[in-house]
Amino acid sequence: IRRPATNLDPPFHVGCQNPVMNVAPRANATLVMLARNSDVSGAVHSVKSVQTQFNDHFRYPWVFLNDEKWSAEFMEKVGKAAGEGVNVKFEKIPRAMWGYPEWIDQDKARRKMEEMERRGIMYAGQESYHHMCRFQSGFFYDHPALESYKWYWRVEPDISFTCAITYDPFIEMEKHGKKYGYTIALWERGTTVASLFRKLSDYKARVHIPSTSLWTAMIDPSYLPWPFRRFLSLLRNRDAYGDIWNMCHFWSNFEIADMDFFRSPAYRSLFRYLDEDGGFYYERWGDAPVHSLAAALLLRPEELHHFSDFGYIHANLQYCTHAPTDEARRRGELVPMLEGRGEELGCRCTCDLGIKIVEPVCLNRIKQ
Ligand code: GDP
Ligand code: MN
Numbered sequence: 400i401r402r403p404a405t406n407l408d409p410p411f412h413v414g415c416q417n418p419v420m421n422v423a424p425r426a427n428a429t430l431v432m433l434a435r436n437s438d439v440s441g442a443v444h445s446v447k448s449v450q451t452q453f454n455d456h457f458r459y460p461w462v463f464l465n466d467e468k469w470s471a472e473f474m475e476k477v478g479k480a481a482g483e484g485v486n487v488k489f490e491k492i493p494r495a496m497w498g499y500p501e502w503i504d505q506d507k508a509r510r511k512m513e514e515m516e517r518r519g520i521m522y523a524g525q526e527s528y529h530h531m532c533r534f535q536s537g538f539f540y541d542h543p544a545l546e547s548y549k550w551y552w553r554v555e556p557d558i559s560f561t562c563a564i565t566y567d568p569f570i571e572m573e574k575h576g577k578k579y580g581y582t583i584a585l586w587e588r589g590t591t592v593a594s595l596f597r598k599l600s601d602y603k604a605r606v607h608i609p610s611t612s613l614w615t616a617m618i619d620p621s622y623l624p625w626p627f628r629r630f631l632s633l634l635r636n637r638d639a640y641g642d643i644w645n646m647c648h649f650w651s652n653f654e655i656a657d658m659d660f661f662r663s664p665a666y667r668s669l670f671r672y673l674d675e676d677g678g679f680y681y682e683r684w685g686d687a688p689v690h691s692l693a694a695a696l697l698l699r700p701e702e703l704h705h706f707s708d709f710g711y712i713h714a715n716l717q718y719c720t721h722a723p724t725d726e727a728r729r730r731g732e733l734v735p736m737l738e739g740r741g742e743e744l745g746c747r748c749t750c751d752l753g754i755k756i757v758e759p760v761c762l763n764r765i766k767q
Contacts, residue, residue, distance in 0.1 A: 410708040411571035415563060415746035426569035428550035430454065430461045433535065436470040439477065441556030446480040449554055453564040459552075460486035462544045466497045466530070488544055496538035497530050500674065508680035515683060520590050523683045533679040535651065535686035537670040540661040549659060555652040561710030562720060562745035568655050572704060578660045579694050580704040581649035582711045583718045584761050589646060591683045593636055595673075599692050600638035602672050613695040613703070619645045647761035648691035652713050655706070656690075665697050708745040716757050719750035 430449065434442050446461070461481055463469070469489040481487045499505055509526075516524030545551065550569045572580055603614075621628050621641040631641030660666060670689075678684045694703060711718045750756070 408703070408705050408707075410706070410744060411568070411575070412566045413708070414743060416565040423567065423570065425457070425459065426550050426567065426573055427548055428459055428552065428569040429545065429548045430459055430554055431464065431539070431545065431551045432461065432554045432556070433464045433531070433539070434473075434556050435465065436467065436473050438556040439470075439473045442473070442477050443480045445554050445556055445558045446477055448559045450480065450482055450485070452560040452562065454485065455482065456565070457567060458485055459569075461488065462542075463487070463489045464492055464539070464542060464544070465490070466492045466527075466534075490542065490544040492534065492538075492542065496542065497534050499530075499680070502675065503677055503680050508677075511681045512683075515590075518590065520588075520683055523591070529680050529683065532684060532686050532689075533674070536679070536684070536689040537667075537674060540658040545658065549657060550655065551658055552655045553651065553653060555713065557714065558652065559712040561712060561717070561750060562708060562748035564709065565746050568706065572655060572657070575704070576702060577704040578657045578698055578702040579649075579690070580655040580706055581651075582653055582706045582709045583650040583713070583716070583757050584647055584691075584705075585650060585716075585757055586646040586761055587648045587685070587688050589636065591685060592678075592688050593682055594676075595678060595682070595684050595688055596636050596644035596692065597638060598673060598676055598678065599669075599696065602669060603696055604639065606668075608696055611695070611699060613698065613700045616700075617644055617647055617692065617695045618642045644692075645761065648688045649694070650713065651685075651687040651690050653709075653711055654690065655704075660694075660698070663697070666693055669693055669696070710745060710748045710750060712751060712754055715755060717751060717754045719756045720745040720748045721750050 432442060432445065442463075463473075463477065468491060474489050478487050499508070508529075512524050512526065512529070522528040539545065540551075550572070552568070568580065572578075602608075603610075618638075619642065621631055621637075621643070623631065623641065628641030631637050632639050634641075637643050670693075673679070673684070673689065708720060709718070710720045
């Protein structure tokens with residue numbers, strides 16, 4: 400049985416709120432989707448879900464980003480899905496933000512990609528996926544179409560929101576001093592980011608970033624005495640103390656964040672350090688672990704927000720606000736998960752019992 404979200408980071412509201420369309424002021428925010436022309440049906444699906452569950456009442460603009468020219472079909476179908484009265488922009492990503500930087504040895508990169516592909520690392524053999532992860536890690540927030548916005552909500556093709564979102568998450572985040580919000584946190588596959596943690600922990604030492612409780616929560620400490628720990632530190636992806644990242648990370652295919660966090664000198668210099676290392680190509684660093692470890696390094700725990708009230712489906716995994724107990728499953732019913740105060744999480748939520756539910760295990764660890 401799932402434990403309810405802890406009170407450390409309670410939902411901004413419980414239950415359903417009254418629509419606030421045209422009453423409350425809006426935040427300086429936009430919905431953002433990176434997609435390919437071939438993602439058109441998935442993009443329509445996602446836009447409809449976000450519009451129905453949230454944006455029909457709030458009318459935030461959409462920005463669609465692509466490294467190639469948008470097809471007429473994509474713009475027509477997706478524009479229609481967003482509906483009347485919503486500002487929609489279809490933008491191209493500048494060349495300088497997508498592709499190999501000059502210091503990458505492309506032959507070596509391709510060799511490494513083939514090697515990783517052979518070892519069964521998902522997407523590792525796909526050059527464009529590496530460009531995508533690098534773009535989402537270090538460039539999207541500088542795209543000219545996003546420049547004037549402070550907040551963004553990332554949406555991917557083929558996702559669904561399974562609750563009505565009846566309050567403005569941007570406004571609430573702003574009000575509560577939040578910088579980064581997520582709904583799913585899970586364990587990364589170590590093979591994709593073999594040296595990322597070590598890189599970041601070395602960086603942390605180099606620029607004297609003090610440990611935060613968030614960073615500590617991302618680590619499985621080694622309790623061995625020093626000489627043994629020193630030995631451990633020689634192993635892959637351990638830090639200089641022999642400790643290891645517990646692989647917990649926030650899934651970034653949904654995230655709501657203050658872009659000023661990514662635009663800060665601290666994040667920029669961290670990204671540059673990683674970029675120069677080449678791990679976006681020689682390994683397959685994803686933007687999710689990069690955002691997560693950067694947040695753990697640079698943000699205070701209070702600046703993170705878990706949207707525990709946003710039911711969400713991405714591909715074959717979902718975060719669900721209702722706990723499907725064995726008994727409930729047999730009867731095909733769902734038991735609402737309660738917030739600390741004994742109130743029901745979310746508004747008009749529906750879970751899909753056919754899709755694997757992610758237990759917020761690594762989350763609980765972070766909250767400790
Ligand atoms: P997954 O979520 O990690 O399984 O990967 P996806 O295939 O869903 O890709 C993540 C996001 O990046 C989605 O929004 C895709 O549409 C987008 N994406 C991936 N590769 C490319 C690409 O080569 N070009 C563009 N424009 N978008 C891409
Ligand atoms: Mn995806």
